[in-house]
Amino acid sequence: MNTEVIERWIEAGKNIAINPSVNVLCPVCQKVFLQILDIKFDTETPQFERHMICNECGAYNALRL
Numbered sequence: 001m002n003t004e005v006i007e008r009w010i011e012a013g014k015n016i017a018i019n020p021s022v023n024v025l026c027p028v029c030q031k032v033f034l035q036i037l038d039i040k041f042d043t044e045t046p047q048f049e050r051h052m053i054c055n056e057c058g059a060y061n062a063l064r065l
Contacts, residue, residue, distance in 0.1 A: 012024045016034070032056040034053060036050060037051040049062050
C-alpha cells in the first residue's frame with residue numbers, strides 16, 4: 001500500500017468516525033462509496049467496530065470506537 005492510499009484511508013476513517021452516514025470514496029479504487037457496518041461488542045463499556053468495505057475492489061479497513 002502506497003503512502004497516498006494510506007493517507008486517504010486515514011482521512012476516510014476520520015470522516016466516518018465523526019459521521020457514519022457521510023459518503024466517502026474508496027481510498028483504493030476511488031470508484032464507489034464505502035459501505036459502513038457497525039459491530040457492537042457485548043462488553044460493559046459501549047464499544048464497537050466500524051467496518052469500511054468497498055464493494056467494487058474489496059478494500060477493507062476498520063475503526064474501533
